[in-house]
Amino acid sequence: MARLRDTVAMSSGRAVLLGNEAIARGAIEAGVAVATAYPGTPSTEIVESLAEVARDLGIYVEWSVNEKVAFETALAAAMCGCRALTAMKHVGLNVAADPLMSSAYTGVEEGFVIVTADDPSMWSSQNEQDNRIYGLHAYIPVFEPGTPKEAKELTRYVFEFSSRMKHPAILRSTTRISHTRVVIDLGPIPRPVCRGSFPKDPKRFVLVPAHARELRLELLKRWERIREEVEYCPFNCVEGDGRLLIIAAGISYAYAREALDMLNAWSRARLLKLSSVVPIPRKTVLKALSDAEKVLIIEELEPVVEMQVKSIVAEEGLRIEVHGKDLVGYPYEMTMERALRAIARFLEVDYSLPQPVAEEPPKDMVFPRPPQLCPGCPYRPLYYALRRVVDRLNAERGQEHEPVFCGDIGCYTLGLNPPFRLHDTCIEMGGSIGLANGFARFERNRIPIAIIGDSTFFHAGIPPLINAVYNRNPMLVIVLDNRITAMTGHQPNPSTGVTAMGEETKTLRPEDIARAIGVEAVYVVDPTNIAETEKVLREAIDYVEKSRAPAVVVSRRLCSLVAVRRIRRAGLEVPKYVVDPEKCRGCGVCYNKFACPAIRPRDPPNDMRAVIDPELCVGCGVCEQVCPFHAIAPQNPELVEKTRGFWR
């Protein structure tokens, strides 16, 4: 199966690669020496695939603790003259926005490519911000592939561009570029320059006001050169020679092109494909506008190209009708339907497509299928215990005292759903403890309980916890430490003890950090011991309320997907649990309150006794504790003993 690591020995030929792997391959063919990232969908596979081939190529790849550090590490490499790439999801660039802004002032010595993978339609994100705007804001050029296939070559070009301009450059991908598998033509791999020399120059690299004022003028001059240079970007091109001009940016090009085929409209339309979207190539656009009757700009999300085109039209005093968001709309990703509708209206033509067999799926037969915590997930027993503790507290003193559950970014956000309902907020990485600082002060009846994963804690959870200690803000912080960054596909982090390149390293413990920064009540539990977990949670909540100070509970247990993989790799089977139908009374605690996906009622509504699906059970064994009638037991107790050690 062609994956990036299977192509490192190839300098020609073709392979089916994921868009993100194509970007990684483009970086390799450009001679990248350093790649850094914090994982985040849809960007993760860029640096993940580079990490797999780093040793073969002699390059350095790291999972950084957050996007700001990833950016800074790569920036320093580029300042030393080593080609560097940093990749992040769109919201990750917010975390790295501080060095991003200033990097345009210092510039770089060698190619520095910032890959932002945006997520129109929010397939796996909290918002759908358009990071092309960062380019306008920071004076950093932005390039976008018009098809997933183009991603590799464009990446190579953006490295060359950045190198030539001695200026950082943004490569913007979107979900449909990053996560589409396409045929890629492979090219030769040069030997990367892996060590360089930092040209000491305080006037350029020390941004005190006196230096920054000078650099601001140089930046504007450099921006003029960049504006000239994008005229020659070979990824911008014109197709067709009609007088109705369509300008398509990024992936919208792929849709616009097929739409024009489907509408059979090439005789009347001309398509200007733009890959240099910030700044747009002024002369190229002017030339295209010069004999056009009217123009439609088709792009996803914000009118970034449209605003620039309109500004050219205004500056040049052109009398031309400009359409864009009025026909295309703002939210969500581009689709064939959207492109067709907008282009057909612009060209004033009708079209017909085969009708779908139904406007929507039959409601009586199609139930919702939201994502859920996996069987064996260590978050489930913690959530189960926390819900029980909180329900008991609610019964004692009323629902209005139920804590505010400040959630965060990770698989554990699924605790939002019934039966746990343990997420009242989820805003951004580290936002759980951050918001808890405010709720601790301003919510009259409720204490905040912040729920955050290990990777997210290291990423952005430590400063707000210091704030809580310093400002004496009472809160319970639960760190769900599964020793891996799970949601994005199991990248190692400081809790794992391994680096991106597979080297052993120090394991950092959230409880050590909590104690070091002055938290006085710190507990560590194995969440699969439910009775103990409930006891500790109750004690910690009492502490927060009585002492009016922060407490931390670290809930440590390995991600079940990782544990199961290790067990199978060791040549062992996972134990399976079974329900004794004689003992089971069909109370439903295991499938309704504990909600393990592997357990379901036998034959509802007639027979509500539980049954465990052997296809799904991974043998975590917590249901054995949860069952009030002792009806659940392992099929093979020996196997339970043999595999116990793999879950730590």
Place this chain on the structure above:
Amino acid sequence: MKVLNVVVCGVGGQGLLTMARLLAEAALARGMDVAAAETHGMSQRGGSVIVFLRIGEKVYAPTFSRGQADLVLSTELVETLRNCVYMNRGTRVITNTKVIYPAIPGVYSVRVDPSKAIEWLRQRVERVFPIPASDIAMDCGNPQATNMVILGAASILLSEWIDAEKLRELVSKVGRGRVAEANLRAFERGQEEMRRLMEESST
């Protein structure tokens, strides 16, 4: 040359990305251009998964619109119904007959009768090929090989678009030892089942 539009759908964890990836590789071996737009991240945790697969001489757009599917390959019956919006009357549908229920308290009260679901489809789509893929996979010795059964069935319909020998070879390389053998058996059983269904429908 027209572009072939395929929906590959099912439940996260059933090996849908693998299925689409193997088909893409087999299409490349035939000299075709191909694009497979995947679902990653949050939705992979036991949620609905859809992959848009497009094969042709030249493919630009990664996805297609409602009513545009030429072929639907589904490893779970409720997901087949959920994606009916991509089907038109002429779409060919290969679907597993198994229903997988999510672990949401209360959803247990909703029961889906597979024969009713298939009947609903047949009233709207001319060519529906229901295959008990999960049972066949279990029978072949690997309950995780449901995707291979559907893949085998699909290979019969895709002879003009993919290199069938290459696909078989790729299937035999998924997993090792007993797992690989079971996968190949599942793939072949899917092919047999599909041939049988096609003969049935032509008589």
